[in-house]
């Protein structure tokens with residue numbers, strides 16, 4: 001762009017700013033210049049979250065079973081599912097932390113897929129299992145024990161108390 005081109009462009013931009021500024025001054029009692037930074041931050045945080053649109057609408061008829069990282073639930077994977085740092089990991093190599101809501105789902109649901117299990121919140125697909133096919137899901141329990149049991153023992157009890165629930169409604173995001 002030559003000099004004339006640049007200055008024309010600058011004049012047009014400045015004129016635009018001037019017009020926008022005058023319109024703002026005339027129509028509103030505050031101009032953009034007078035809005036303090038905190039005000040802007042507050043306004044932005046008030047913007048409602050974009051409503052999640054589910055890819056697959058809620059479907060009933062899922063069979064959801066509780067499991068934990070123990071040997072009774074995972075067999076050989078209880079010891080194989082450990083990374084080089086010694087942390088327990090899922091099939092996706094996601095480190096299992098206490099209290100995170102992870103699920104094992106059939107392969108058609110990519111790792112990272114969110115699923116809302118009716119009444120039990122949103123869980124993330126990070127694991128697989130040989131028996132997890134069709135409309136079956138396994139929900140992982142790994143919690144810190146509030147009593148004197150080991151965390152694994154406690155998590156296993158939680159998994160057992162979930163048991164196997166049939167005809168559960170699940171929404172896939």
Ligand SMILES: [Zn+2]
Nearest residue numbers: 068070073156
């Ligand atoms: Zn277990």
